[in-house]
Amino acid sequence: MVPPHWITASDLNEWAIQANRQAQEKLPELLRRLVHDTVQRPRRVDFPSGDSIHMAGWDGVVEVSEGNSIVPDGYSVWEVSVREDRTAKATEDYQKRCTNPLGLNPAETTFVFVTSRRWRDKDSWAQEKTNEGIWAEVRAYDAVNLEQWLERAPNAHNWFARLLGKWTEDAQDLESFWEHWSGATEPALIPQLYLAGREQAVERVQNWLAASPSKLTIQADSMEEAIAFFAAVVLQLSEELREKYLSKCVILKNQSSWRNFSSSQNSLILIPKFGQLEFIPKEHHVLIPIGRGIPCPDALQLERPDRKALQHVLVEMGLSHNRADTLLKESRRNLFILRHLLTTAPETHSPNWAKPEHARLLIPALLAGAWDDAKQEDRNIISQLANKSYDEVVSDLARWVNSSDPPIQRTGNVWQVLSREVSWRHLSGHIFPDDLERLRTAALTVLEIDDPRYELPVEKRFAAAVYDQVLPHSDLLRQGLANTLAILAARGLPRVTQDVRSPQSRVDDQKSRVDEIVHKLLRGHSNWKRWASVADLLPTLAEAAPDVFLSAVEVGLKGDQPPVLRLFLEEEPWGSPHTGLLWALELLAWNLKYLGRVVLVLAKLSRLDPGGKLVNRPFRSLCEIFLCWYPQTLATTEQRLQVIDTLLRREPQIAWELLCCLLPETGAISFPTHKPRWRDWDVDYTPQVTRISISKA
Structure with missing residues (x-):
């Protein structure tokens, strides 16, 4: 049910008087909506409205298999009026349709007359006309009946309330x-x-x-x-x-x-x-x-x-090809950003929570991304990011959870920013240098901890929680902080308080900041447990700091017992940490800048791979990246061939096996490789595969 008396009979009666033309055009639409809202699976609902009200024929035709207390069963024809002379108008329409029922059989049809005004004599009029026996039944409804009908039709009621300026924001x-x-x-x-x-x-x-x-x-x-x-x-x-x-x-x-x-x-x-x-x-x-x-x-x-497809639509909207190209580049095909770029007055369409007086209170949540309220260590990190007590932070956030346009959601014990992209665009301009220092401390505090489950024997790791050998922070917070690093490096900040340098300088500054954090997390670690502990985060860390990540992997593959190689042993039957590493490398392969280094790493891993049950192997990643008929990199055919030439010199055996793998095969299938989430390396990816390019490859 809807809240009672949003719209009353008096509102309807006054509408017919004060907005007579609108009432004439919209009353049929209201009836159409009311029928749809209250009848299950109607066979026909036809009420011409707006400019179509002057068309010849019935004002409304309805056919339903099962009606209700207002809509008759079967076939009914409707006449609609907002005129003051209710009885005279109803009688006029009735007599006209008795004389010419427009091909219908009145004995099998219900005649319904509707007025948006109050009509005291409607019931006696309808009974009198029914008794004449021309129509199967004659009904008459007025503003009082419409009020009662609206109470049973929440969506039609909501629409009509907005039309009359009496809507609720709920x-x-x-x-x-x-x-x-x-x-x-x-x-x-x-x-x-x-x-x-x-x-x-x-x-x-x-x-x-x-x-x-x-x-x-x-x-x-x-x-x-x-x-x-x-x-x-x-x-x-x-x-x-x-x-x-x-x-x-x-x-x-x-x-x-x-x-x-x-x-x-x-x-x-x-x-x-x-x-x-x-x-x-x-x-x-x-x-x-x-x-x-x-x-x-x-x-x-x-x-x-x-x-x-987007460019075509933008041109159809009236934009020039050049303007459409510019918008697509600036928006990165993100429709939220595209709309923001086209908005006539962006400041008037920003959500309430993004206003300067509120934005600062949401920065801790923006930086954390998500966390588990039931974990004390998560609460400590949120408190540290905000530089205030956890209870104060929750109090600041609570008002927005059930707002009309919430930036954050709470589900049980879990807090999550609803859209990192949207929130970053609206709030990142309110991030201060002190916030970035607190982010650095939080990221290192959370992500530098090795997973204690790897201290257990292999056969006991599945029960790590039973042995109390689990990470102190939730996966939500770990992923959230890692994503923040990636967003910070990819998007930068629109401005930093008291920072007057150019936007590009500020982006470079954030890149250096993130590089330093990822360097501390990965470089110089000869212990395989460090890599395994962040295996699920490796794609995000690679996206955050590509050069640092690749350097760390290259170092981790050196020596007689490379720590990175230990990830491929598949010691546990329910999964292997090496998949995170492969996804990270596949992600970087989309960018030509990193393709050569990624390929050499994958080739070395392919040569050293001990094998296992999982089909996700280094060599398979290589094949998917270079597949002639569906390459998964932005490198052109010529550029891919140059990389393979280098591979032939550095890893000839793996290069030869790769070339054999790339030979055309009937019925071959391809699986998508991992794509970047925050970088735009694949933004313009549309495989341009021709017979010539396949032949050349």
Whole structure:
């Protein structure tokens, strides 16, 4: 149910008087939405509205297999009016349709007259006309009936309340969300922008809508982009389906509105735009939009759209080819950033939490990324990052968890920044030099600790928790801090307080800062346990400090017993730390600058690899990178051949095996290599494979 009396009969009556033209155009749309909102699977709902109200024919036609107390079963025809002379207008329409029912059989059809004004005599009028026996039944509804109908139709009620200026900030219909989201830019965004190159994702959403109620999670660079994508899918449907689904979609901004709309007896599409849900109702479709900050392997992942498809859409929006190219380079195909670049007044569209008076309070969470409230050592790190007590930090963050546009989410004991990309863009300008020093201390404190599970015999490591041999900090915090280092190195800071140097100088400064931290974590460590302890973080650390990482790996492969090689022994049946190292190397191979060094490292690892049950091996990574018909690097054919020439001189046996592996093979398949998350090395990747390039390779 909706909160009672958002819209009353008096509101409807006054609307007909004060906004007569709007009432004429919008009342049919209101009825259309009410039917969709309260009837399951109607066969036909047709109420022309807006400029179409003057079309000849019935004001409305509805066909349902099972109606309700307001919508008749079967076939019904509707006449709609906002005129003051209710009885005269109803009688006029009734007599006209009795004389010419437009090909219908009145004896099998219900005639319905609707007025948005109060009408005291409606029931007696309807009974009198029913008794004439021309129509199967005659009904009459006025403002009082519409008020009661609206109470049973939360989404139609929400839409109409906004139309009358009586909306609540707790809920929003999908159309008004899209209008606000797309209308904030010049030119206005169009749905195709969010659908470009995402055909499989679109199909999955359409299938979900057509199926029985269930939950679907969509993960994008921001929560808002996930909702915008869903809105774009719905808006591109046929008119019938679009009206059907739009009438059911409602965006909810706090637990109170969630409880309110979840209790509706009508099937809705609920879209929570806040933190932890108390429950998931089985009666409704539930779309959960999330940003990249939340691990969710089952989510529908929205990859960044294809560059050519995006450029085409931007030109279709009215931008020049040069302007489109510039925007794509600056945004890195991130649609959140692209929208920000097109926004006419960015400062007016920034979230409340990004305002200067609030932003500083969110910096500890921004730097940590995520943590487990149940772990005391996590709490200590958060307190250290904030330079205040943990309770004070939580108090600062609590107000934003259930806000309408939350930057952070709390689920049980877990705190997580919802979108690292969005939050960094809004908040990084408020990071001060002291914050960076505290970040350095926190990162080293957390990430320099060797995993105590490696002190146990191999057969006991699976029970490390039982022996109390676990890391003191959560994986959430470890991954969060590592990602912060990568973001800091890749994005830099827009400004640092009292730092008047050029933006590039500030980026270089942050790169040096991150290089020094990663150097301390990896270089000069001859103990394999150090590498194994950060194995899951190696791709992120490689992205944070590529040169330092590669140097550390190269040093770690020296000697009679290289510590890095120990990662490949597969001592435990449930996994091996070497996969993290291979993912890190695959990630760096996307950048031509590092391709040569990566290939030599992979070749040496291939030569020394003791083998194992896991198919993820160094040689396989080499093959995937150089595959002629699907290379996974931005290097051109000529550049890849130059790297292979070097490999032939340095590691001739592995080079020969690689060349044999690259020979065309019928039915061959390829597996994607690891891609950078924060660097833009693969941003323009579209395999340009031709017969000539394959022949040359």
